[in-house]
Amino acid sequence: MGSEKSQAGSSGGQKKAKPDRGGLDSEGSHTCCGCRFPLLIALLQLLLGIAITVVAFLMTTISPSLLARETPHWAGIILCVVSVLGFVLYFITYLPDERTYTQFIIKLVYFLLCSVGLIISIIVIAFQGHHYSLTNGFICREIREDCICTLEPEDPIARTFTYAEVTDCTAVTSTLMLYYLLQMVLNLSQAIVCLLGAFIMWKHRYQVFFVGLQLASPSTQQWQKV
Template identity: 70%
Template sequence: MGVFKSDDSPVPGDAHKCHGCRFPLLIALLQLLLGVAITVVAFLMLATSPSLLARETPHWAGIILCLVSILGLTLYCITHLPDERSSLQFISKLLYFILCTIGLVISVLVIAFAGHHYSQASNFVCEQTGEDCVCRLDPEDPVTRTFTYKEVSDCEVITGTLTIYFLLQIVLNLVQAVVCAIGAFIMWQHRYQVFFAGLQIGMPSPQQWQKV
């Protein structure tokens, strides 16, 4: 004779069996590394000339991504409760999802700005004027726009080094956009694709049978 017992409540130890699996730790670490790299490259760009604008040196994008990664690491350390019974757990997941989405949008904007400035800097014709570097897209056009970069000792920095920095920003922010999209998708999937549909009534699994 055999009977079975139902297991309606989660086992206390199940929440800690895969502590590293309940949140994508690798995503948060990648966000931290990318945020630091983007910020460092942006400040290196700013060191070439103080005339560069904020949209040309997107250190703000790297700082925001570092904040997202810190929230992700904090979420990893929060004690997991089934069905999101902890308000701190729910709020942290919601903020992480929102910040990942914002990070994705910001990365796309940085890629657009960096791509535009990269195409401009690649076509610059520059000449040294004292301690400044004056660049034009078409030196034969008298009404063409003039770009003046102050405190630049060599115009090769603008036409060579700066374009490499723009290219690095494009690559780093492209990877950052992908990582933020993956992080947002994982949070969305964990929140809305994993749910309970009530008690299951049917034949028990072989592991639930006990002999009496």
């Protein structure tokens, strides 16, 4: 009887632990590729950054007189750089607790760039909203190959806005306004994504604490980390 019990105990001890059905590995990180941080956020940042850049260059085709703050291609390029760093962070095996100086430095830079991306997106939204409200009150007339716009056509000293190489003023009063709205929507989405990335990074680093839930016997003193 004793030998049978020992054999049963040894066979039971050789059983492998079943993987968690919740999609978690031994270290508590997600095993599915799309669930791991920051893959999804970096992908959204890349797509939105490319979209912002493409729309900005389309705006420059309307008139070369448009200023840099009216065509925020610089914002899209910066956000693409942020997304590339997010991919680098993903491929070096992201962990909430840093194990190397490389992970710590890249995570810190990615957090700072997400914060910068959030600020840049807010600035672009402010610029695009201002130019949209300004363009909405324009009264334009075509003079040769230019489009001359003003807010008060009866005032001889009123400020005028000249858009060179625009033969049809509807490109300013309708198409350009549509681009302004599209830029506001894209940059608002980008601001939300950057805020989410910075928040998750901060939460993983500073909102990890121990709760009084014991997982094993008092002798082992193993506690659940949440």
